[in-house]
Amino acid sequence: MKKRIADFMHRMQDDITNTLHALDQGEIREDIWTRKEGGGGRSRVLTGGRLFEKAGVNVSVVHGELSPEAAKNMGGGQTLGAEDLEFYATGLSLVLHPHNPMAPTVHANYRYFERGDGVKDGAWWFGGGSDLTPSYLFEDDVIHFHQVLRDVCDEHAIGDYSRFKQWCDEYFHIHHRNEARGVGGVFFDDLRDENKESCFSFVKDMAAAFLPSYLPILQRRSNLPYDENNKRWQGIRRGRYVEFNLVHDRGTTFGLRTGGRIESILMSLPETARWEYCHEVVKGSKEEEMLNILRRPREWV
């Protein structure tokens, strides 16, 4: 089963990077890396193309031993004892930052985690989700993105869109700004209802829905005209993205503390970001419209 899941992650990476590369027509760089403590990964990054400023899609398959401290704070922590410290984790993680400020950044992650024998209660779980971060609001885009995610949830007994949507809003919140990072999507963790097969099936469908959830948006926004002011605002939003990832994101802060592969961990950062002192949006502007949504998350479908 571990192998089936890891194989699936690699297959999804192939599908996604092949499709994106065909559209983007830039460079694709692949790095196969290993982790001293066990396992490794395959990182692919697109740059210099038509669509993306920077686009990274990473798969990792790692194993090793948890510290008792780390074990206590993660899924299964309540059920498993201190003896179940061996772990195995595999996941696909991607962040796409388009050039055009009208086209949103998107992030997705699908992961499987095992502790100890990977069989008993609390010894395995899935996590993941995807979320959209536009600089400018196009309601159709947000509704489409959420609708695709909701449809996948609705097909699965364990897929709870309302709960996962709210979880996403809570997770991708820039606390020190009291702003959402973007317009959300779904986020789930410690998913181990029913059995492993049903959870895997849900995660597979979620991952397979990634391209249909995002590509139509990318395609209809990537050719819109834009000016210097739009790029400036995109830079400021990207600054917020950096703030969230470096200050709040659990995966990033954990990786930086524990010495993962830095370039893969920080692959999520945009190529450029901007900080203006006391930046304020103009009243009645498109920028203000976006900011209002980020300050008050909304139901979309």
Add this chain to the structure above:
Amino acid sequence: MKKRIADFMHRMQDDITNTLHALDQGEIREDIWTRKEGGGGRSRVLTGGRLFEKAGVNVSVVHGELSPEAAKNMGGGQTLGAEDLEFYATGLSLVLHPHNPMAPTVHANYRYFERGDGVKDGAWWFGGGSDLTPSYLFEDDVIHFHQVLRDVCDEHAIGDYSRFKQWCDEYFHIHHRNEARGVGGVFFDDLRDENKESCFSFVKDMAAAFLPSYLPILQRRSNLPYDENNKRWQGIRRGRYVEFNLVHDRGTTFGLRTGGRIESILMSLPETARWEYCHEVVKGSKEEEMLNILRRPREWV
């Protein structure tokens, strides 16, 4: 004494911003802000000028009550009891990011802290320092900067350049990159040797040495020619600056966690920053020369 120190901080802010503004000839924006829990500050930011992409000089004078947790982890923690939770703090903090990639970024901070009655042992201390962050190495600049700081230390019995220089190298270290943020300077904290008057006198001389330590460097580098590649490398070094400040800097992370004035806390961030996946410097290049120094801090004077 509290008032004398706070007045000094404001006077230094005037001197520094007036001098910089005269050279920079851009906009200067001042914000007077108050802190809900007590006190406030005066932030000044220069933008749109000839020399600086972004330059912020902030003074704050705040007071209130420490949490027992916070009190335990700070200067005086060993000597003072849980009853001394009232605090008073005043400080000047500045970060200047020049346009020209040949001109280094500089940071300086001078601060005074009191707990309880501010008289008994451990109830007051000074802290501060300044450090230089070039994108390109000019040895003369680094030697000049360190020499000015060393001269101030040498004039004071409590000024220990060697110790403060090493402290600076240790503090401004980007652990997850295993790189220094820059070429250092001095850093000191919990300074309460001799008496309050001698410590204040040392901090005053340090602050007064700021302009002489930096201005000659700024002036001889701000008119050097540069190209797109130099700007790109400056952007990457600024990305590292953002990483240090958001991930490691104690003042920044404390401020973000405890809800200080966000715009003053993040004033230190450059206007623009850059992250390229797996960026590598060319062998034998000026960029490599800089990186080598950041990986192996050196004695300068």
